[in-house]
Amino acid sequence: MKATTQELKVTARMQPGIITLSGFLGDDTRPLNEIVADDAATLARLERSAEEIAQRMQYFTDESWNTYLGGVLLDDKYQVETEVYRGKLPCPYVHPGVFRKAITRLTNSANGISVAWTALSIHLIAEHGFFEGRGSAFRLDPEILVKALWD
């Protein structure tokens, strides 16, 4: 698939040092549209949508938002904490809005899987179906993420 002008612009904004230190693509050499398409195919196989995954992530972030000095145990197996740092980040897909620098860390004690995401990650998944490139600091492998959020 040939990248559109818009995708090239977004890819440029995802490079290290533009919005975050290491960027959003990691060491992934695939074009942006392929990264999104490959993850979309994984989601289809798992019978989950990006929207419901983002909603689930938002639920855990919201539930742990006010437990600012420690974690919260949800549904007897999800240990979740959200840490908020000073500042906000824009989305690399150019549109209005900024996202707090907040990191949610979740451990599912039923399967031992731990994942971490930012407020921006939730938006990127919900609105753009983007789970970040392989090797990026906040890459969320859809398969692992689904296991962490539901199994």
Add this chain to the structure above:
Amino acid sequence: MILVILKDIAVLAGLSGALALLLVLAQSILNNYGECKININGKRDLTVKGGNNLLASLSDKAVFLPSACGGRGSCGACKCKVFSGGGPLLPTEKPFLSQAEIAAGVRLSCQIKVKTDIAIEIPESVYNIRKYSATISEIIDYTYDIKGITFMLEQGDSIDFKAGQYVQLLTEPYGKVRQRVSRAYSVSSKPEDRDRIQLIIRLVPEGICTTWVHTQLKVGDKVSFTGPYGDFFMRDTAADIIFVAGGSGKAPIKSMLEHLQLVGTSRKMTYFFGARTLRDLYLTQEMKAFEQVFPDFRYEPVLSQPQPTDEWHGKTGYVMPYFKEVLRDPQNTEAYLCGSPGMIDAVTKALLELGLSKDKIYFDSFG
């Protein structure tokens, strides 16, 4: 045959070059807005070269509106009133403006291209904002992820700010970071130290500026910042005070206390500092020392997750349950809060339930 091909290539190259030249010429004619005047508050005219956005045009003339996104139209911080010459309201501005603001002519300065004379209104306090050059004179490791950095201004220069306000630190390119960014940090030193400021900066995972501060900066380095910004500052009343902070939120409260130490106060003040474990506490002795300075001051660090090895015998859990121990007249009490939005929300809710007036709860929620 080869000659024909070469000739065709030469003709094509010539045509492409001519078209490119034409485009450049057209662009320079069409985008040449000449000199434009920006009238500020009906009092001052700035002459700028047209074609740039209003935020950048003002910045070029040393008028600094706050901006958290560097003019990308994604933070909504650079608002100002535009009376004329701003052009129509853009779809990129609408999400950041209330109906009342739109009716009053408030715009995002980064979204307005200066093409003609323009009349705007900005708060008078913005005139006090300027760019400073400074040299790092001290770096202190307060915790494993928090540093205190002192910036000495250039000789003869001075800064005028209120305790609680913030500045925007400008980074330099480093490593893979090719562009400069600016980030906001509260000043932690007292306003009376007019030849320097101290900032308390926590390392943010993947943060461009905080990583630069924590891994690149050393004593003697030259940096620049703009400021002061913000309306989080102490009100000059006689009311009791509850301070609440967490993490690097200690910075503005430290500035306020150091200021009060100089000017003197008899106000009843209690300072709750929330942290997870002992290793997240810092400046504890310095804050405790204020108990000897002020007639009625207590510093109360509260740990939410003290570790067995911490051997912590102080207050535990969240800070909120301890408020009622120190409140004597909720209607005559002010609160100054600095920390994460989660903390601000929880503390504000608790204070309102205890009877504090909403308009007396001042906060900086790590915006």
